[in-house]
Amino acid sequence: MRLVFAGTPEVALPSLDALVASDHEVVAVVTRPDARAGRGRTLRPSPVAERAQELGLEVLRPPKPSDPAFVERLREIAPDCAPVVAYGGLVPADVLSVPRLGWINLHFSVLPAWRGAAPVQHALIAGDEVTGASVFSLVPELDAGPVYGLLTERIRPEDTAGTLLARLADLGAGLLTDVVDHLALGDIEARPQQEEGLTYAPKLTTDDARVDWTAPAFAVDRRIRGCTPAPGAWTTYDGERLKLGPLSVVDGPAALAPGELAVTKNEVRVGTGTSDVLLDEVQPHGKKAMVAADWARGVRPEPGARLG
Structure with missing residues (x-):
């Protein structure tokens, strides 16, 4: 299948690498615009943008996913599917329908637990013993789409949000690629999320x-x-x-x-x-x-x- 991958931070890299190494064609990458970082506050590309450039992939940096120029380019590319990992932008409904099979998101919790920006952090703070990752179909409502597949992972006593997220990113890359494989075969169906166990994980503040x-x-x-x-x-x-x-x-x-x-x-x-x-x-x-x-x-x- 022709894929457009959307992601921004380092945690998205295992999935991008796995999809590039798969039988599918990653045609382009969507990421957040360059941001100022470091003591000099110089503009720097996102980790996903840097990796895409190394791989020779087209990099799209729309200010917002609703940007008309971006939407036009996405329609020109005509992807079959758009896998997403920690992109950081809300994709509007009319853009969700551009890929033939939609946008599918790798989220680092067992949905419907911990919908939102910081699922791993909230799972640790809440004292959860087990967490995981889910691949679901993007819908306008936050992390509420039907789920194609999931995995679970035990939270270890020594885990921090950083170590646990890195482990889930590696495990989740395999899950995401597996879902893409089955979407190509047409032998997988997403199941609606239950409302029981629904919790939210907003971004943590200072x-x-x-x-x-x-x-x-x-x-x-x-x-x-x-x-x-x-x-x-x-x-x-x-x-x-x-x-x-x-x-x-x-x-x-x-x-x-x-x-x-x-x-x-x-x-x-x-x-x-x-x-x-x-x-x-x-x-x-x-x-x-x-x-x-x-x-x-x-x-x-x-x-x-x-x-x-």
Whole structure:
């Protein structure tokens, strides 16, 4: 089949590579316009645009999927299907109908759970034990289209949003390619999503990433992991923001009050609503990330000092 692939960030690359290596023809790639990044705020192409250029594929960067010039070019290409992975733009109804078999989206949850922009992050924060990926037909309503196929994946204790998303991106690339194969054969049918179990996963804000030390240790741990690497979990110390990396939960009841610090030569312990936790890596405002014990040696917290 003739495919137009839509995607923007690095997480979309495994699917693009898998489709290029398949028996189908990726004719063009749709991605978000170049964006400013880095200290110099220079314009940079998206990871998908860079990979497409390496592969010699036509790159379409419409300001919006409704852009008339883009829609005209898409009609000229006349794709059979448009696979999507984390494109980042809402495709209007009249554009959804351009490919003969529509647009199909790889979404990183088991739908209808966690519809929205941050499904992996919300699954971690919510304490889910299992997540997965779904391939569904795009419709105007957010992530509500009928599902062609899905897979499940256990959430590991050490997972962050970054590691889990990378794993799902690799697994999902195979699922997406398999669905495209069966669409070409005409032997697959999408099934409507159930309303039972419907949850939403909006993009996380900086406020969402602030740690509440009165919460149970498990919830503190999961919030930090769900916000790693972005938007980055944080707390405050002495009025300054302190970014937090994943931590370890100490077995047994809490010895410290929520947010209270206890510092020894090699560890920094913090109280939560249940068990204490051990900080691993922290990043003070305006500085590089460092081992928590090194940070504590620099700031020398007084007995009874607290985070948050």
